[in-house]
Amino acid sequence: MKNMNQPILTQVQDRIGTIILNRADKRNALNSEMVEEIKIALSSFSTNPDVKVVIIKAEGPAFCAGADLGYLQQLQSNTYDENLEDSRNLKDLFYQIYTFPKVVIAQIQGHALAGGCGLATVCDFSFAVEEAKFGYTEVKIGFIPAIVKVFLLRKIGEGKAKQLLLDGDLITAQEAKEMGLINWVVKSDELEEKVNSYAQKLIRQNSGQSMRLTKEMIALVQEKSLVDGLDYAAQMNARARGTEDCQKGIAAFLNKEKLTW
Structure with missing residues (x-):
C-alpha cells in the first residue's frame, strides 16, 4: 500500500x-x-x-x-x-x-x-x-x-x-x-x-492466457472487414491450440481432472 x-x-x-x-x-x-x-x-x-x-x-x-x-x-x-x-x-x-x-x-x-x-x-x-x-x-x-x-x-x-x-x-x-x-x-x-x-x-476457472487473447481479439477484430476478421480469427484459433494453457486444459477435460488456474 x-x-x-x-x-x-x-x-x-x-x-x-x-x-x-x-x-x-x-x-x-x-x-x-x-x-x-x-x-x-x-x-x-x-x-x-x-x-x-x-x-x-x-x-x-x-x-x-x-x-x-x-x-x-x-x-x-x-x-x-x-x-x-x-x-x-x-x-x-x-x-x-x-x-x-x-x-x-x-x-x-x-x-x-x-x-x-x-x-x-x-x-x-x-x-x-x-x-x-x-x-x-x-x-x-x-x-x-x-x-x-x-x-x-x-x-x-x-x-x-x-x-x-x-x-x-x-x-x-x-x-x-x-x-x-x-x-x-x-x-x-x-x-x-x-x-x-x-x-x-x-x-480460478479461466486461463489467464485465454482471457488475454480473447480481449486482444475483441479490441482488434471490430476494425477489420468480415473476410479479414474471419481470417484473423482462424489464425488466432490455430495459435491458441499450440499454447501450453490449451494443451493443459484439453488434457484435464479429457481425463476428467479438476483444473485450477
Whole structure:
C-alpha cells in the first residue's frame, strides 16, 4: 500500500491487483498526476505474475467526478499543443485499460461522471451500487466527450451513445445496466464481496492466457472487414491450440481432472 497522500493507492492480494482512487476530498476527480499514476500502476500489474485480475475502486462517496475543476481552469491558459499533449495522456490511459492483457473490473461505490464515467466504460466489467449515477455532462459546459466516445460507441452502439453524449443528463445505475454501460447493480453493503467473488471466479476457472487473447481479439477484430476478421480469427484459433494453457486444459477435460488456474 502506498503513502496515504498519494493520488492513488495500490495493493496486491490473492492474485488481485487493486488500484484505489485516493482523492476523496476532490471526489476523485482526474488530474494529470492521477492519470499518470494509474498508468504506472497498470504497467506494473501487467508484468506481475502475482496479478491475474485488476480492480479499480475509490475512496469516499464518489467513484470519480471527471476532470478536476481547478485543473480545467488551468487548461484554459494552455496552448493547443499543451492541451493536445494532456489530452493524449488521458487517451493513453483509456487505451491502456481497454487493451490491458488482464481483466479489469470497476468497483463503483458512488457517482461516475464525465471522465469518471469514461473510466468505468473502458473497464471490462463493472459493478455499481444502486445509488450511483452515471453520465457524460461535457456538453453542458461547452466541452465534448471526445476520447470516451470512441470506446462508448463500441460498447453500447450509436443510438444509446447519442442519448448519453448529446443529452448530457445523469442516469441511474439500473438505467446504466439496461443500456449496457455497466454489468451489475448491487447493494452497497455487498459491493466489495460481489466484486472479489467474481474476480476470484475468473482467477480460478479461466486461463489467464485465454482471457488475454480473447480481449486482444475483441479490441482488434471490430476494425477489420468480415473476410479479414474471419481470417484473423482462424489464425488466432490455430495459435491458441499450440499454447501450453490449451494443451493443459484439453488434457484435464479429457481425463476428467479438476483444473485450477
